[in-house]
Amino acid sequence: MSSTAERIVSRAWRVCAGLVLGALTSLPELLFCVLTGPALIAPLTRRWTFAGARWLAELERSRIARFLSSENSGDYGNDRAWRYLAARCVVGGLGAGVFVLTVLGALTGVVMLGQLLSGEAVGGGDDPRWYDPIAVVLGGTLLSFLAVQGLLGVAALDRALARHFFGPSDKERLRRRVRELTTTRAEVVEAVNTERRRIERDLHDGVQQSLVALGMVLGRARRALGSAPAPARVEELVRQAHEQSQHALNELREVTWRVYPIALETAGLEVALESLVERSTVPTSLTYALTERPDAATETVVYFVVSEAVTNAVKHSDCTRIEIEVFRNEKVITVRVTDDGVGGATPTGAGLSGLARRVAAADGTFAVESPVGGPTVVRAELPCA
Incomplete structure (x- = not known):
């Protein structure tokens, strides 16, 4: 079995194990919500109820992160933990139902297969029918497909429910945004x-x-x-x-x-990058795939990312060719500059660190991959309207 197939099988078993655990915990969660629901009225009992809900919710968050490969934040309120459990027990019960039906279907299939092999009629009767093998194969295939889709649907619901409830509150989101803006201003x-x-x-x-x-x-x-x-x-x-x-x-x-190149203002980003390519002392190719012109601020950042990356490659990488790619994916403009030089570029260097600050000021992300021996890839992703 190839490594890819082994990874797929391993992941499938891990997801199934996570869904089984989720089905088993759905009943205790249902009992907890039913029994503690009236306790939410009194302030004293509400505190203990929320503490228990938090403990159970953390178990679920750990299960989803380990078996369903979905990391979620632990910064959520205790009241949201109780509400999560109230909704999660329904999803867990749905998963338990899918597993029960799957097991019953598998047992029924084994019985029918045994009847076919022994020459008996499927489902009982005196004489076997000619269409019994076809019915068993088609029915088994259809039910297997439905079982797999049911399990995938329960896993998707489990992840979506966790993303909805396990996250920062509006106040915490505002606080984080303020910190981001403070950092961006700096x-x-x-x-x-x-x-x-x-x-x-x-x-x-x-x-x-x-x-x-x-x-x-x-x-x-x-x-x-x-x-x-x-x-x-x-x-x-x-x-x-x-x-x-x-x-x-x-x-x-x-x-x-x-x-600030005048061509960037008068002719746009593509023409400015073409001029940059023509002025480069190293053979440079440009792939420009933007169908619409970005706003002026984004154009400026993209141009200077490319310009500085090309300048660094020419000066320090001893490269023989540079490739520039500018394309858009939904609401993100991606800039990638690749050279075939010696590699070993450090993101903390003067030029690249300045680019990282410029990209961060535009709420973008910046990354450098430069193993020793090359190639070096400078990548920036910038949000655009």
Whole structure:
């Protein structure tokens, strides 16, 4: 048996075991709800009733997590635990009914099969009928299908009921959202500061140095004009000054493009990414599958995720090819940048950590997979309207 088949069989047995346990606990839960229902009126007995309901609910939550592979939060009120048990005993009873019918059907099938093998008529009678084998096979197949679907339905109800009741209250959801927004605000501030420092560094190390070199060349040209006639020397210095001015202009254009490319505002994200691909010094391919243009904030984040990821790959990965993918799945835009470099990229590095903060500021998720030897995959998922 293959490993995939073994996993499927193992999972099926685990789910069946979980449903059997759920069927067995449904009767105690039903008795608990019936007996403790009147106790909910008095405040003193209500506290003890909720404590017992919480204990039983935790057992159910553990069962569902272990056997049905559905993790749920333990942050729920005690009153919700009692209401969960009241609904869960119905689902457990339904599962018990499915199991009982399945066992009875299996026993009936064994009896019918024995009658067929012994040459007797199925269901009694003097002579066997020609259609008895067909009826047994078709009936057994149909009942087996219904039994499996019934068990799957009970498992789905069990998971859905747990997701509905085992979760944070509205107040806790609001508290968590406030914490998320507080963290996001801090990420926005840090991302802005990081971007400002990067711009200052680019201006200082690139444009400023080019302008300093240009000033030195012009100073030498001015001194050459004040000295003995040397037209050839002056012409050479003017040529150098012109080249240096062009270099400074290119540096400035590169910095402004990294700050905010004008193509992103005028032509959209696809054109801006195409320009980025054309300017890359490593062969780069782009797969753009967005049918509608995202909002401006999302476009900006997507562009800078791709831009920084490509820049890091070119500088540090020693790659020979980069692949960029931008696509949408329901309400999430996914960005994936893959390079065939040496790998070993750390998400805590300066560039990637800045990207993580920028994505977090947009309520997105950011991940980096970069095993030693490659490939490196930078992935960002951003919500969109």
